[in-house]
Each structure stands twice: as structure tokens, then as C-alpha cells.
Amino acid sequence: MTVDTNDPAPNFSAPATGDKTLSLADFAGRNLVLYFYPRDNTPGCTQEGEAFRDQYSKFQAAGADIVGVSRDSIRKHDNFRAKYDFPFDLISDADEQMCRDYDVLREKNMYGRTHIGIERSTFVIDGNGVIRHVWRKVKVADHADRVLAAVRALGT
Numbered sequence: 001m002t003v004d005t006n007d008p009a010p011n012f013s014a015p016a017t018g019d020k021t022l023s024l025a026d027f028a029g030r031n032l033v034l035y036f037y038p039r040d041n042t043p044g045c046t047q048e049g050e051a052f053r054d055q056y057s058k059f060q061a062a063g064a065d066i067v068g069v070s071r072d073s074i075r076k077h078d079n080f081r082a083k084y085d086f087p088f089d090l091i092s093d094a095d096e097q098m099c100r101d102y103d104v105l106r107e108k109n110m111y112g113r114t115h116i117g118i119e120r121s122t123f124v125i126d127g128n129g130v131i132r133h134v135w136r137k138v139k140v141a142d143h144a145d146r147v148l149a150a151v152r153a154l155g156t
Contacts, residue, residue, distance in 0.1 A: 002103045005134055009034075009125040010101035014069075016089040017077050022067065024129055031064035031132075031151055035122040036104045040072045040080035040090075044140050048120070049086055051144035056087045063127075064151045069093050070118060104136075124150055 003010060009032075013023040024032075035052070037045040052059070052066050059066055066088040072080070077090040091098065099105045099118060106119040120140075124133040124147065133150045135143070 003101070003123075003131060003134070005131055007131050009123065009129050009131050010098075011129075012091075012098050012101065014091045014093055014098060015074055016067070016091045017074065017081050018089060019074075020089070022089060022091060024125070027065055027125070027127070028129070029127040031062070031127060031154055032125040033059065033064055033066045033122065033147055033151065034069065034102075034125060035066070035120075035138075035147075036069045036099065036102065036118050037120055038118045039070060040076045041083075044120070045070070046084060048138075048140045048143065049080075049084055051140065052088065052147075053084065053086050055144050055148055058148055059151060062148065062151045063155075064124075067091055069098055071096060071099065122147055124154070126154060 011024045016022040037048055039045055069091045071093050074092045077092055081090055093099055104119050104121045105116050107114055108117040120138040122135045123131055126132050
């Protein structure tokens with residue numbers, strides 16, 4: 001099932017960096033930028049994380065938190081987060097439950113071999129748990145700027 005704008009955001013409870021578990025309820029009353037990315041320490045995923053990092057204070061001022069999600073382990077996430085000084089948490093979705101709930105798994109073809117991977121996607125969820133914006137097949141360039149503009153348009 002595809003989730004889309006104005007749908008209730010699928011609930012989640014998943015392990016995150018900083019030795020914690022995050023759930024949708026943790027962000028009640030604030031906007032949440034939930035972005036799914038394929039893998040830690042790859043060029044596009046690093047650039048995307050850096051773009052959100054560099055604008056983090058602007059997102060916070062606009063009343064939004066940011067959380068990244070991939071299938072990598074917490075250990076890999078902790079290292080990735082520390083290496084690039086990300087001020088936001090990363091969720092490990094090793095069992096792919098969040099990926100399925102948010103419908104971000106796609107068949108991909110790399111060097112003639114097919115596999116199932118995460119399609120770079122971002123969701124803005126309002127403080128009431130409703131999806132307000134969805135981006136799929138995200139291109140990293142200027143993406144954080146577009147997401148910030150959407151968050152600002154929602155207000156706090």
C-alpha cells in the first residue's frame with residue numbers, strides 16, 4: 001500500500017543512534033522530516049545527510065525534527081553520524097518494517113544484477129501524525145532546500 005499526502009503516517013518504533021528507540025509519538029506536536037536513504041557512507045547518502053545537517057538549525061527554527069532511516073546497523077549508523085557530525089538521529093530498519101510501511105523498497109538494477117533496495121524518499125509529517133509532503137525518487141541536489149520550504153509553509 002502506498003502512503004501519500006494527507007494519509008496518517010504509519011506508526012513506528014525502531015532502534016536509533018544514541019542507544020535509543022524512536023517512535024512516531026516522540027514527535028507529537030512537531031513536524032518531522034523522515035528521510036529514507038539506501039546506505040551509510042555512500043556519496044549520495046552522505047551528501048543528503050550533509051545537506052540536512054547544514055540546514056538543521058533552520059529546520060529546528062521552523063519547528064521540525066529530522067530523522068534518517070536505512071537498513072544499516074546501529075553500529076554503522078553511529079559511525080556515519082559521528083564521522084559527518086549529524087545533529088539528528090538515524091534509525092536502523094534492519095527488518096525493513098518501516099521501509100515496507102512507507103513503501104520505499106524498489107527493485108533496482110546495478111551492473112546487470114537486480115536487487116531490492118531503498119528508493120530515496122522523504123516524508124514531512126505534521127505534529128498530528130499526518131503526512132503533508134512526499135518526495136520519491138529524490139535527487140539530492142537542492143532537496144533539503146525544497147523540504148525546508150515545505151516545512152516553513154506548514155508553520156509551527
